[in-house]
Amino acid sequence: MLQIGKLKKHRKLLLMINFVKKHYLIILPIVFIVLIAQMDKYDQLTTSGTFGAAIRLAIPICLAGLGGMFSERTGIVNIGLEGMMIMGTWFGAWAAWLYGPWYGIVAGILGGALFGLIHAVGTVTFQVDHIVSGVAINILAAGVARFLNVVAYADQPTQSSTQSPRIDGDVGDFSLPYLSGGADTPSFFGYLQDLNYPFISDIAGLLLGATSNLSYISIFALSLIPVAAWVLWSTPFGLQMRSVGELPTGSESLGVNVYLMKYIGVMISGGFAGLAGAYLVLESSGIYREGQTAGRGFIGLASLIFGNYRPFGIFMGSGLFGYADALQLRSDDAVHGLLILISLILFIFAIKQLIEKKYINSSLSIALSIGFLVWFLNSETVPSEFVYFTPHLTTLIVLSSASQKLRMPQKLGHPYRKGELN
Amino acid sequence: MKLSLKLTTLLAPVFAIIVAFSLSTIMLYLIGEDPIETFKIMYDYGKTGKSIVSILNRSVPLYISAVAVAVGFKMGLFNIGVESQYLMGALLSAALGAAVALPSFLHITLIIFVAVISSAFWAAIAGYLKVKKGVHEVISTIMLNYIGTGIIAYLLANIFFEKVELSTTAPQTDLLPETARIPSLNAFLGIEDLPNLHGFIIGAVFIGILYYWIVWKTSLGFDLRATGSSPMAAKFSGANPARLTILAMMISGAFAGLVGIAPLTGYFFKYTTDFPSGLGFAGITVALLGRNHPVGMALGAILLSFLERSAQILDLKDVPKEIEKIMQAVIVLTVVVAYEVVKRYVTNRQIKEASKVIADD
Secondary structure (H helix, E strand, O other), X not given: OHHHHHHHHOHHHHHHHHHHHHHHHHHHHHHHHHHHHOOHHHHHHHOHHHHHHHHHHHHHHHXXXXXXXXXXXXXXXXXXXXXXXHHHHHHHHHHHHHOOHHHHHHHHHHHHHHHHHHHHHHHHHOOOOHHHHXXXXXXXHHHHHHHHHHHHOOOOOOOOXXXXXXXXXXXXXXXXXXXXXXXXXXXXXXXXXXXXOOOHHHHHHHHHHHHOOEEHHHHHHHHHHHHHHHHHXXXXXXXXXXXXXXXXXXXXXXXXXXXXXXXXXXXXXXHHHHHHHHHHHHHHHOOOEOXXXXXXXXXXXXXXXXXXXXXXXXXXXXXXXXXXXHHHHHOHHHHHHHHHHHHHHHHHHHHHHHHOOOHHHHHHHHHHHHHHHHHHHOOOOOOHHHHHOHHHHHHHHXXXXXXXXXXXXXXXXXXXXXOOOO | OHHHHHHHHHHHHHHHHHHHHHHHHHHHHHOOOOHHHHHHHHHHHHOOHHHHHHHHHHHHHHHHHHHHHHHHHHOOOOOOOHHHHHHHHHHHHHHHHHHOOOOHHHHHHHHHHHHHHHHHHHHHHHHHHHHHHOOOHHHHHHHHHHHHHHHHHHHHHHHOOOOOOOOOOOOEOOOOOHHHOOOEOHHHHOOOOOOOOEOHHHHHHHHHHHXXXXXXXXXXHHHHHHHHHOHHHHHHOOOOHHHHHHHHHHHHHHXXXXXXXXXXXXXXXXXXXXXXXXXXXXXXXHXXXXXXXXXXXXXXXXXXXXXXXXXXHHHHHOOOOOHHHHHHHXXXXXXXXXXXXXXXXXXXXXXXXXXXXXXXX
16 A cells, blocks of 8 residues: 555656656657757757758658558558659649749649559559559659650750759748747747757757748648648548548448549549659759659658558658758768767667567677767768668668557558459 | 460550550650651661660560569569669679689689679568568668668778779779670670670570579479468468568579679679669569569560660650650550459459359269
């Protein structure tokens, strides 16, 4: 009894410890990052500039992930996201070049949706293996984009088979007044950031990055996340969509048109991926360039898996990948700071494995941890070739530590034929 | 009956090629070119002696890459990572091959061995992640492609290449000595006045046979195919899916390691930044086209090489040669659909036949 009383006294503390125990894989890296960022050389880890870039880089990944969600919730695996995104970049650039950025957005969505339609014809009507069809879509998209690019800009002076002319993607941007210095008001977060207090300034940097200089296209894209969540969880349409991925025969018996739902799901998916592509062109580069999607469609798919097929999970996942991408783009020094982070995390793994009596794994982790520490101490920067794949490596590491506790739609990847029991 | 059903399967690629040609005809027409004239130019250029040698040389690595992909496909594994696997093998074997002096046979064997081993291990990472961490191999192999590309670029520029200040030479490994080069077949076949027909073409034939033997004639291959068509049944028959997954990835990677051998020992003799890339992705196309069949993939590789080669002439005629990329892609997409349709047709026919037999009894 005494002990229980004691426990109750410390309930809050225990809750906190439990919380930390459960989420230590998220909390510890954040704490470490903030600590490392206190060093001058690595302060790029938490500045508003980095976070701003992270958001801009996370948006296309998030859009692709949301696209994947609409397809996979109806049971269709969509490896073709990358190809649909390529279509978004090309059509987005082309229409933006001809008419203006917003037309680019619309064209990108339509281009992606068109390829979504092709994927749907393949997987739903002809029941081709979903991954085979997706891979074929990616090959087709690369070929089509190359061909169209040559044909469409044939009489331009800067004609090239792999690039478009430069595009003016400026649609104006927005910062929160008073908090982030919008409309010539003072910037409260900026003030906090400049104070250089640990934690407070880092969080202010995050908030400032998230709320300043956001283009209207970004705001449009971000607003799609709650919309997608609302459609998926709170509308009859969303319920039907989810039921089709879970139990198509049951849905059919209740009058849901399964084929139609799958078609719509995959086309919405393509539309989102196309938007992601158009966003990439208009916001990041201002030009269509072959290969500029650089696997982001696949990273979007990874964020879908990481986010457990839920909109806000996808947002969190893409935020992580966007952050890795931002570090890669903005500062080689900051990536160097990640070495010590990896070393610390491996060290914690080693302790955890030691407690679990997995001695071999533990000593392996220790060895790796020391290896990264030595690398960190003996170098000034990470080679630029390694910096380039930071987001891809992050994707692999995150997926390998996260993908076991997931629940995917029951009938994901299964072919469905009307009138057949499955 | 059985033969006619098999022949129906052949309709699929024929149908796909017809669709691809019709679509490209429409596209050429839309951009204001004469389709018939274009195809005729391509055909005429593609059938010259020079072109035929070039087509055969191209199709060798393409075919091997397809075999690598097909090993995975047979088990329901999608190895999209052949690209970085073969480049990794090519770089390491090029670097080592240039550093040692050995008698010719040993030297070539060593190069092949190093390429196969390093590619197999690079591929094994994806198998390991799938088995132990549940990461789908499509995503892991794609991410490993990017990571591999970065590592290769780093190794090439910093480890295997000595930068000379103010020199503009692109990073490259040292040239392979004579003993490490596989001779061309021209002297042997008595061909003169033509570019070199690379000797590794014989190796490609052996690789095709080896692939056939492993997948259809060994118990390991049986387990692979069984797992591919019904994982559950295979598991109950005693196959170990985890072990098989890693093994299949490694075999696939080992074949991938052979992709770079022909270019390396045949005409490049070193690894540079412009070493042929993209063969891994093209291999997926060929594997899909040839339905993972050793002969089918050979035909597919030759067809794609023919398209690629004959499209080269279009630039001179002011027709965008990228039309060939569309043809390739359309062929892939229609062929997978067509195979599915044919498969369904064949199954229906078999069911009907069977029920007829039962009814007659």
